Amino acid sequence: MRITFELISGQQFERLCILLLQAEGFDTTEWDLPSHQDRGFDLLASPPASSELWAVECLRTENLSALRRAASDLNAAQRLSGTSGSMLITSAALSPKTKSELTHLNALSKIWDKNDLETIFNRHPRVRHAYTSLLTSIEEIDLLLPPRPSRTAKGRELKDRLSNLPTGKEHWKEYENLGVEILSWVFSPYLRTPRIQSWSEDELDRRDAIFPIKKGNDFWDNIHAHHRARMVVAEFKNSGDELNQVDVESLAQYLYPNAMRPFGLLCGRVAASKSARKARRRTWQASGGLIVLLFDDDLKELIDRKDRNEDPTEVIDIQLDEFFLELAP
Structure with missing residues (x-):
């Protein structure tokens, strides 16, 4: 399944990432605690069958500079919070070289990019159905609104x-x-x-x-x-x-x-x-x-x-x- 994230908001992308994490066996019970705000990450999650706690940042962007800044901030936030690992989830499709560079320069435990998200979607039909339903709703609402101004x-x-x-x-x-x-x-x-x-x-x-x-x-x-x-x-x-x-x-x-x-x-x-x-x-x-x-x-x-x-x-x-x-x- 080919996916796009252009139609959803940053908050919707974050909630979608939480669903995918849970579907993959991560424990994300602490994702909505107010104390995580402005700490450089969106939620805390434990990998499957692990007692570790990771700081997780979900970023809907295609811009590599923004991703590098987010990865650097996540590295700092992980050390400040005392968590045992960190994970970056992005809507961008990264080359293997860029993915490896971001991971090693910022000591990240894991990165999910657009290619990973497509694979995970196909493993979990219920999440895929929820996402396609969301896109359908957005498209139906757009039909009722005046046309969006096109790019110049x-x-x-x-x-x-x-x-x-x-x-x-x-x-x-x-x-x-x-x-x-x-x-x-x-x-x-x-x-x-x-x-x-x-x-x-x-x-x-x-x-x-x-x-x-x-x-x-x-x-x-x-x-x-x-x-x-x-x-x-x-x-x-x-x-x-x-x-x-x-x-x-x-x-x-x-x-x-x-x-x-x-x-x-x-x-x-x-x-x-x-x-x-x-x-x-x-x-x-x-x-x-x-x-x-x-x-x-x-x-x-x-x-x-x-x-x-x-x-x-x-x-x-x-x-x-x-x-x-x-x-x-």
């Missing part, structure tokens, strides 16, 4: 162009132009019209987009105040490979605190490698240059937040929280 044509267009754009050097200029267009649209009016600087480096064309920061947005005002940044430097890599150390160092050499441009956005098509993250840490420690790593899923999340009239800077803020929490000498 601009947002759909940008996401479609990004999805359809091939990787590779022959399309690098298209990707840079599209990246500048996405950042300009998403962060307008607080990132002003960018200045495009071009030069040749190692016989390869390279362009940076430099966005002056306009006052009036809490996030960009904080970047200006805390990091003395009057400008944001963006660079775009249209490679089909992960962002790597060389990509980070390429942008880092143009971040210059004395020119009030210590803040950079490095955009690539695929998530960053371990070497890229290490190079980003070295850049911060050596020169105070702060680099945010964005790939296709992050850019699409920025567009979605803009469409929903939500603050798109939350995507960057989550990543910065993660970076500084993990930073060590």
Whole structure:
């Protein structure tokens, strides 16, 4: 059974997770205690035939940055609460690499993602029937309501162009132009019209987009105040490979605190490698240059937040929280 969680609320997703946990033999008798509120987890549960007590967080999101923050918060909450384990349940479909990374970096006992939830649904027809009945009710209610406003044509267009754009050097200029267009649209009016600087480096064309920061947005005002940044430097890599150390160092050499441009956005098509993250840490420690790593899923999340009239800077803020929490000498 293929499932979707887009139509249900976060609270409904949490209650659905409780049903699935119970169906799998977990004891969740303490799930609704008020003392668990604002503690970094949703409920306490004991695994089947075990005396252990786990802190469990149920998160309906497709955003990887939000998942990383939740996993980090859950790890801290588990240690604070004194429970013997922790479990993250998410509506996102995770790759084996991402699932393993989240588990080991945050000492999680278990993760259920969308693929796991589909398998568990098929083992428990009563829960599956309850869920399909809920979806049917939502659809019937929607038929009685006025049509929901569709996402903006601009947002759909940008996401479609990004999805359809091939990787590779022959399309690098298209990707840079599209990246500048996405950042300009998403962060307008607080990132002003960018200045495009071009030069040749190692016989390869390279362009940076430099966005002056306009006052009036809490996030960009904080970047200006805390990091003395009057400008944001963006660079775009249209490679089909992960962002790597060389990509980070390429942008880092143009971040210059004395020119009030210590803040950079490095955009690539695929998530960053371990070497890229290490190079980003070295850049911060050596020169105070702060680099945010964005790939296709992050850019699409920025567009979605803009469409929903939500603050798109939350995507960057989550990543910065993660970076500084993990930073060590």
